[in-house]
Structure formats: C-alpha cells, structure tokens
Amino acid sequence: MKAVVVPRPGVLTVEEREVPRLEQEDGVLVRVRAGGICGSDLHIYHGTSPVATYPRVIGHEFVGEVVEIGRKVTRVKRGDRVVVEPIMYCGQCYPCRTGRPNVCERLEVLGVHRDGGFQEYVVVPERNLHPFSGDLSWEEAALIEPFTIAAQVADRGMVQEGDRVLILGAGPIGLCILAYLSLIGALCGVADIIPERLERARELGAAFVVNTKASSLEDEVLHHFPDGANVVIDAVGLPETFERAVRLVSRAGRVVVLGFHTTPSAIPQALVTLRELTIVGSRLQAHKFPRVVELFEKKQLHSRKLISHVFPLLEVHRAFALLEHYPEATCKVVLTM
Ligand SMILES: [Zn+2]
Ligand SMILES: [Zn+2]
Structure with missing residues (x-):
C-alpha cells in the first residue's frame, strides 16, 4: 500500500509499505478513503511542530471503511463507514478521569506522535471509530474532524x-x-x-x-x-x-x-x-465526535464552501505546494485514496 511519510523535517515522500496486521482483539483494519490536510501537517513537514516525532505517516483528519475487525470488536462491523478519532489516551490520569482525554498526560495523536491516516490502510482501536450513515461523500466526511x-x-x-x-x-x-x-x-x-x-x-x-x-x-x-x-x-x-x-x-x-x-x-x-x-x-477535542457526526448526518453541518480542492493521494506534493503558495485560493484540501 501507499503511505505519505515525512521521514524527517523538510522531506515528504510516498512510500510503499506492508498493509498493517490486526494484532489486538479490539483492533480494526480500516481502508482509508479520504483525509483532509491540516495546518499541523504542514508544520510537521517543516519541522515546526512542537510535538511531532519522526519518521511519521501524517494525516489526522480521515475517514474510511472497515475491512476487518478484531475478535472483541462490537461497535463496528465490516463495511461500516467510519471517521477516526485521532487521539490515544491512558484513561487513568487526572485529565482523563475528569473527562478531558484530549490533554491526557500520555496523549498521542495519530499523524503526529503515531502514524496517521495518509495511507491506504490503518489499524485503530474500536473506541477511536465513529460510524456515519451512507449518504455523506468521503470528501465531505473528512471535514468531521475539523x-x-x-x-x-x-x-x-x-x-x-x-x-x-x-x-x-x-x-x-x-x-x-x-x-x-x-x-x-x-x-x-x-x-x-x-x-x-x-x-x-x-x-x-x-x-x-x-x-x-x-x-x-x-x-x-x-x-x-x-x-x-x-x-x-x-x-x-x-x-x-x-x-x-x-x-x-x-x-x-x-x-x-x-x-x-x-x-x-x-x-x-x-x-x-x-x-x-x-x-x-482549546486543544483537539474531548468527546465531540458523536455530536458532530449527528449534525453531519442531519445536514445541519456540511463541508460546502470549505473544500477547495481534492487530490488523489499520489498527488500529495501538488496538494502541499498549492496550500503553501496559494493561501488565497485554497481552503480545505482533501486527499482521496
Ligand atoms: Zn487538523
Ligand atoms: Zn490520561
């Protein structure tokens, strides 16, 4: 499969990688279908992110389709369309215990501290997945995270x-x-x-x-x-x-x-x-996915006027160049896989 990797600051490559294996019982293999490029992806590329580590598969605003589930997974099934909540947290520390896992002491963000969504397949724990109903396009749904x-x-x-x-x-x-x-x-x-x-x-x-x-x-x-x-x-x-x-x-x-x-x-x-x-x-989000998914499903929130460009994954360099050189012409740029 193809993966967009920043091996070190200043370098952006598309690599061929193995499709990740399902190893955990609560793991889900997701075929990524679309992902929005965020300002923080540009910061990771330029080495100006205060938190990112390298090498890194970037992308944290992404959606896809469930292709395989671990033995203990109950909330999603094969074929479900899902948006990925990109934060990983411990559940034990003070912020986690007080309902604020977004500032967990051991916080890790997919696409920042761990490999993210600009690749064709990812494995994520089921608690990080939020299914959404059928009539949203993949590109539109990529705006759920922002x-x-x-x-x-x-x-x-x-x-x-x-x-x-x-x-x-x-x-x-x-x-x-x-x-x-x-x-x-x-x-x-x-x-x-x-x-x-x-x-x-x-x-x-x-x-x-x-x-x-x-x-x-x-x-x-x-x-x-x-x-x-x-x-x-x-x-x-x-x-x-x-x-x-x-x-x-x-x-x-x-x-x-x-x-x-x-x-x-x-x-x-x-x-x-x-x-x-x-x-x-205000950092990332805490428990906001269910509500935002619902507002998208009811068409009360939508991506109209926010998506300016859509590129296939392999044209990621063009997408980045456009974002950097034409801020007046771009808004959200989405990659599709
Ligand atoms: Zn973002
Ligand atoms: Zn925690």
Missing part, C-alpha cells in the same frame, strides 16, 4: 445563542468555528488579511468581516458589537493576536486560544481582573 475542533472551541468558550463572537483568522479552522457557532445561534464577526478568505466567511454567514490590513479591527468590532465581543477566538495564534483578543473582549467575556506559539504575550492583569475575563486554551 468540526470537532470547532465544537471544542464552542464548549471551552461557553458560547451561547445570541453571544457576540469575534473570530480572528478565516483559515479552515476559523471557518469551521464560524459555521459551528452560527448553528448555535451566535453572531460572529471574522477578521483576516486575505480578502478571498473573508469572502468565504461572508458566504458562511459571518455577521461582518474585517480585513485588518485595510481597516481598524477595534473600530469595526465596536461598530457591530457596541458592548464588545462576548467571546474572542484566536485562530491565528500569534503573540499579538492573543493580546488583541484580550483587549477586544467584553466584560465577563471569554477568550479562547488555539495556538502553540511559545513567545510570551503582554497581557496586563488589570484587563483580566477588572472585566473578570475567562481565558482558556
């Missing part, structure tokens, strides 16, 4: 119907967050510096969009949300976007950060205390 990230953000930011939300960054994750929060009934403004991305945000239902190269974000936010944004989501992840998020949020507001930047941001205590802000991180 929407679980959005569901986690909604949860961490305690977003309610009617909340005024500002989303910094209109890349694929920012747009998934926009679509998810709009479904909850939040009113969302979106900021970015790429007009094409802002146009997508508008089409996906943003109440307003701001090109921060052309106009003042502060003025625009106050114009549309006179009390400030109740929730600000930093889907850009720079030291200065974090600072901006804390400045722009309303009293009793929430700031959600998703970035992995290690440079400190300057956040004065007074700003946090006087307005009693809640500042939280």
